Amino acid sequence: MNPKPELVLLTGDQGFYGQTRKAWVSMDASVLEKHLSSLGYPVQRYTFQELYNRNILLSGKTILYTFSQKENVRQYIRDVIFNLSKTNKIIPSLDLLLCHENKGYQELYKRELGMTGLKAWYFSGLQDIDAYDISYPVVLKTVSGSNGKGVFLIPDQKSLERQVQKLTHVGFWTRVDLFRRRHFRKRTYPDYPHHDDYVDYLQYKEYITRHQNFILQEFIPGLTYDTRVLALEGKFFVTRRHTRKGDFRASGTKKFDFDFTPDDALLEFASKTAQRFNTPFLSMDIIQDGESCYLIEYQASHFGVSAITKSRGYYIREGSTWTFREDKQTVEQEITEALDRYLTRGIES
Structure with missing residues (x-):
C-alpha cells in the first residue's frame, strides 16, 4: 500500500480557511487538520505570512490552501502560491486560483480545456468591438462580483456602450485636469521635437481613463432558474436557484430549492465537467x-457551502445510474474526505 503524502495546510491569519456560512466565516482549521491526520496524512499547518517571513522552505509537498474574498489578500495568496507551484503540488491548481473571482480567466481556462458551450467574448474596453459578430441581447459581466452584482442584460450595442461608460465613470477632478490640459496647457520639449499638445492630451486621456474588463456571454431567454452543483470528488450536492419575476439572474435572489430531483443529463454534465478540471472541489x-x-461560472475552493449544510444528501454515480444518498456531515468532513478520495485516485492511477 502506497504511503499517503505529507500535506501542508496553508491558512490565512488566525487560521482562516474560507468559507462556511459567509465569505468572512472560516471553517475550523484545527478540525480540518484533525480529519486529515485521522485519514493517515502527516500534516503541517502554517499561515501564508509565517511561511515566508519565517523562511520556511517547501519542496515536493502537497499543499492545500485557503482563498479569500479580500482583494489584497487574494493578491498575497497568488504571489505565494505561484512561487510554491514551481516545486510543490498545489490544490486547487494555479489555473483554478487564477479563476477565483476572475470570470475572464474562467473563460480562458474553459477554452483551454476544450469546453465549448455558450459563446463568450472577453474585452478590456470598447475598442474595436465592431469587429466581432456579437448577437444581441447578450449578458455583460464584470470579471469580479457575486450575488448578481456586475451582471447586466444588454439589448443592443448602444446599450452596451452606455453600460460600459457607467462602469468607467471619470471623476470630477480628473475631468477638470483634462479640461486644463486640453485648453490651457502649452508645453515644449526640446528633446522631443515632434511633441504635439493636442496629441499628448488625447494620449494622456486614454492613459488615465479607468477601463473595465468585462465578459459578454450568449443569452438564453426564458430560463427561470439555474443549478448550483458542488462536486466533491464523486459526490454531487445540488441546489436550484430561481429567478425573480422580470429578472433573468438567479444569482443573488436567495430563492433556493434544496429538495428537487435533477435529471440525469445535468448530473452527467456536472460529472464530465468536474473530470475535466481534475480538482477535488468544484462549484459549478x-x-x-x-x-x-x-457551465456559466465556477469556483474551486472559496464557494458557498449551503448545498452541503442544507441538502439532505448528495448524488453519486453507481455503474450507469445515479443514486441519491441521504447523509449529513460537516463541511470540514466533506472537504477532507473529498481531498482523500482525490489523492488516493491519483496514487492508484
Whole structure:
C-alpha cells in the first residue's frame, strides 16, 4: 500500500480557511487538520505570512490552501502560491486560483480545456468591438462580483456602450485636469521635437481613463432558474436557484430549492465537467436549455457551502445510474474526505 503524502495546510491569519456560512466565516482549521491526520496524512499547518517571513522552505509537498474574498489578500495568496507551484503540488491548481473571482480567466481556462458551450467574448474596453459578430441581447459581466452584482442584460450595442461608460465613470477632478490640459496647457520639449499638445492630451486621456474588463456571454431567454452543483470528488450536492419575476439572474435572489430531483443529463454534465478540471472541489453554476447544459461560472475552493449544510444528501454515480444518498456531515468532513478520495485516485492511477 502506497504511503499517503505529507500535506501542508496553508491558512490565512488566525487560521482562516474560507468559507462556511459567509465569505468572512472560516471553517475550523484545527478540525480540518484533525480529519486529515485521522485519514493517515502527516500534516503541517502554517499561515501564508509565517511561511515566508519565517523562511520556511517547501519542496515536493502537497499543499492545500485557503482563498479569500479580500482583494489584497487574494493578491498575497497568488504571489505565494505561484512561487510554491514551481516545486510543490498545489490544490486547487494555479489555473483554478487564477479563476477565483476572475470570470475572464474562467473563460480562458474553459477554452483551454476544450469546453465549448455558450459563446463568450472577453474585452478590456470598447475598442474595436465592431469587429466581432456579437448577437444581441447578450449578458455583460464584470470579471469580479457575486450575488448578481456586475451582471447586466444588454439589448443592443448602444446599450452596451452606455453600460460600459457607467462602469468607467471619470471623476470630477480628473475631468477638470483634462479640461486644463486640453485648453490651457502649452508645453515644449526640446528633446522631443515632434511633441504635439493636442496629441499628448488625447494620449494622456486614454492613459488615465479607468477601463473595465468585462465578459459578454450568449443569452438564453426564458430560463427561470439555474443549478448550483458542488462536486466533491464523486459526490454531487445540488441546489436550484430561481429567478425573480422580470429578472433573468438567479444569482443573488436567495430563492433556493434544496429538495428537487435533477435529471440525469445535468448530473452527467456536472460529472464530465468536474473530470475535466481534475480538482477535488468544484462549484459549478449550470443552466439548462432543453437537453443542453452549459457551465456559466465556477469556483474551486472559496464557494458557498449551503448545498452541503442544507441538502439532505448528495448524488453519486453507481455503474450507469445515479443514486441519491441521504447523509449529513460537516463541511470540514466533506472537504477532507473529498481531498482523500482525490489523492488516493491519483496514487492508484
